[in-house]
Amino acid sequence: MSTLIERQPGDRQSIAIETTDAAHYAATRRRLSAPQRRALADSGFAPTAGSVALLNDPAGKLVRVLVGVDAHDPLAALAALPGSLPEAHHYHLAAEGVLDDPLQAALGWALGAYQFNRYRQPRRAPARLAVSAADLRQLTPLVQATAQVRDLVNTPTEDMGPAQLAAAVKQTGKPYKAKLREWVGDELLKANFPTIHAVGRASHRAPRLIELSWGRNSDPRLVVIGKGVCFDTGGLNLKGGDGMRNMKKDMGGAAHAIALAGLIMQAKLRVRLTLLIPAVENAVAGNALRPGDVVTTRAGHTVEIDNTDAEGRLVLCDALAYAAEQKPSLIVDFATLTGAARVALGPDLPALFGNDEALTAGVLAAANAVGDPLWPLPLWRPYRRMLDSAVADFTNSGPSRHAGAITAALYLERFVPDGMPWLHLDTYAWNDSDRPGRPRGGEAMGLRAIFAFLRQRFQP
Structure with a gap:
């Protein structure tokens, strides 16, 4: 009811x-x-x-x-x-x-x-609240999308692994006759998605890249990407018990991206939508990715693995490179990427990065209008030096604890061509405690803000 x-x-x-x-x-x-x-x-x-x-x-x-x-x-x-x-x-x-x-x-x-x-x-x-027919039409999709994010994040990994995440994408696209494509296991290597495979290969559940396509080819192309790390042990840089306890939520970026795709299709926005979900489990086994390994990414960059717990940016970078090949008018990615963003902004404020000031300003205005706050952080490019490597083009993380959210965003930015509009949300996707309207567990943060912005930009 x-x-x-x-x-x-x-x-x-x-x-x-x-x-x-x-x-x-x-x-x-x-x-x-x-x-x-x-x-x-x-x-x-x-x-x-x-x-x-x-x-x-x-x-x-x-x-x-x-x-x-x-x-x-x-x-x-x-x-x-x-x-x-x-x-x-x-x-x-x-x-x-x-x-x-x-x-x-x-x-x-x-x-x-x-x-x-x-x-x-x-x-x-x-209890039930009666509202006008117009308000009900406007609110129902937002309520359902928020509930979808919460449900996906709250579901334990045993029931929400890479295959189940793919099923959620398929179910979301089915009413709109969206097309689904997947690369699973070693198919990722054949299709040149090496970092997604490297992160997920140690799990008994095969890594995959899930692609949903919808809309008319004549409309502007929009790519939405969500980090789908269904559980993050930290890999060989194993997390402690407290740090691992809630890592079922590390696919929170994917949950946001899936729900946003549903809102876009339901609203019939004038876009050619591509949804990309790199879905993996960062596990420990004999074939796990090691610190010091060097991986060649889809974009051709070589990356030295400084820390296997900085895995989200690795699965995202192949998806970003693939997205850029489609020459979209905008790329948006959601990720539960860094603890540094939480240290800087706390649990309620997702960090927003963008490579275009006008684009970022538009998102912030939309966020304020719908009461779904975001906070901008800079792509301070001098900090790229913190990811310097002695043996590869760069590392996936560095020895300094400074500016962790910024250096993670700078890593991702290397896979977006100059001049291609890009937004990156480093979101927590979780409520640590119960508050009115914010129950403990999975949470949608930045979803309504980005949808409001896209609705203005790509009106039906």
Whole structure:
């Protein structure tokens, strides 16, 4: 059952949710009956973010819900309510509230209703919010795409390996008659994707490159790439227990790219879309990639392996080189690439890199408009020296702990030709704790921002 429903004209069963804050609380109280004001005072309600009061009529029937909010954070305003309000009713947002963006509040409600129930029964059914038909049409694809990212990331690797990731791509493209192509195992070597093969060859599950194609050849070509490392042990540079615990999420970039492709196709954007998912498991075995090995990439660059735990950029570089061969008008990649980005920006802010200032500015404006924040970091090219190698063209990582997110992006940039527009998102794809609308586990970060930008750029 969807947590967002269409509000019908004349619906008298829907219960109004009124939002308030300290600045407007006096006016809110004046709209209530005397018994409701007394009940509100007895409950200890204060107009602070997250506070809730259920108001009844004289017969004891629930007729109104009062919610304290931070008017500057509409996405969080209603996010806790689907799991706390009585599910026997459905609700709507009262016009008298203090939020300037009710659409964002409704989105927050839907995101707050999410539960990952593949391995257990739902705690309870979420309460439902009634919205206009137009709002429902606009919100439903975004809610479904976010849920898809969360579901893919939350699924353990045993059930979300490279083959299952390919199945998710196929399922996403099926309604739109998209074409699917795969290179699996040693086919990667024959087709000249050596770094994808090198990273994934030690797993009992074969590495692969998944390609989805959709759209008209006459439209501008857009390539979306997602890092699909289904589990990252670190390889021979083995992670410790804490660092390995949540590495099922290392395919979070792929989850974002798949969901974005679904949004693009559903919206019928005027693009010739190519989705590329290099899907591997970075495992340990006798044939695992070693520190000190040199790999020749698809683009012809030789790369010395400094650290086998810097594997994401290796699988992405072959995909980027292949993308560039298609001469697209734009390349976008998503990756859970570096811990350095999290140290710099924390868990909520994906790092955004771009090789064109106007392009980056457009993405940031779109991100701000839809409340899906990104933060720009520079492609500071003097830092390329940190990836110098004594035996190859460059290394995949370096000895310095400085500027790790930037040097990773600079590594990727070497595989994008000069003048070809490119965006790179270093995203966490994970919530460390439960917050309203942000349940612990997989998370879509930057998805709505990039889709809003693409929708402006490639309108149907």
